Amino acid sequence: MAEEGAFCREFEVTGGDFYNAGRVSTEIKAILRQIGINAPTVRRAAITAYEAEMNVVMYARHGRVKLEVTPDRIHLNVRDEGPGIESIELAMQEGYSTATEEMREMGFGAGMGLPNIQRNSDRFVIRSEVGVGTELEIEVRV
Amino acid sequence: MTLEEVKRVLGAEVITGEDRLDTEVKAGCGCDMMSDVLAFVKADALLLTGLVNRQAIRTAQVADVRAIVFVRGKRPDPETVALARETGLPVLVTDLLLYEACGRLYAQGLPGCRGK
Secondary structure: OOOOOOEEEEEEEEOOOOOOOOHHHHHHHHHHHHHOOOHHHHHHHHHHHHHHHHHHHHHOOEEEEEEEEEOOEEEEEEEEEOOOOOOHHHHOOOOOOOOOHHHHHOOOOOOOHHHHHHHHOOEEEEEEEOOOEEEEEEEEEO | OEHHHHHHHHOOEEEEOHHHOOOEOOEEEEOOOHHHHHHHOOOOEEEEEOOOOHHHHHHHHHOOOOEEEEOOOOOOOHHHHHHHHHHOOOEEEOOOOHHHHHHHHHHOOOOOOOOO
16 A cells, blocks of 8 residues: 555556666656655666566566655565566575576676665565566665 | 767767767776676766667666767667667767777776775
8 A cells, every 4th residue: 555645656567578678767767856856866766676677578478667755765566477586595696697698688687686676775575476476575765 | 087088088989969078977887787787887977888779778877877888889770879869878989899998998097886
């Protein structure tokens, strides 16, 4: 449930749509700027949103990003329908990647996606079920 | 260092942002992997990369990168140029390889992205 007085928006992300990949995160970034949040915090939140969005584009069929902003925090919920993550522990290790050759050609697969979300957020929770999908809860304090 | 100086030091060609060459960049980051860029690049930096696609532009936009130099003479396609223009991101192209392009800028005083 959204907190009272919170700013909320929802975005759709289509799996495999590399052409539009990054559009949602840059839109989120523009919204956060417009709200008047300071630049370093906006940057941290935008990086987490972008990594999460790229994960949906690269691995899932479809995803939904919910943005909720209150005076003291930015909250992102990213939920996808996709293959899920077999080992969250491995996926959280810097350098570990299951990216395909095509994803690497796009400049991804450095194995820094989830670690980047971790280091740019104040709270990060992953729930994943193999064959069903993945849900990320990301919180960045303002 | 201004983009005007970057252009001169690298013998680079300006693809977009000719009117923004007075933009100041505070550090440089040479990288082809976008998640590594997101992990290590500082705000207001210059990104040097051989990854010539829309994701390079998006990554720059997300991470507050001030401009991109595409190395090894790689030229972006019209759609990538259009996205850079739309986001107001200056884009330069140099024939130099990544190592030498970074080395030249570093020698001229543009620091890397580590430390304060």
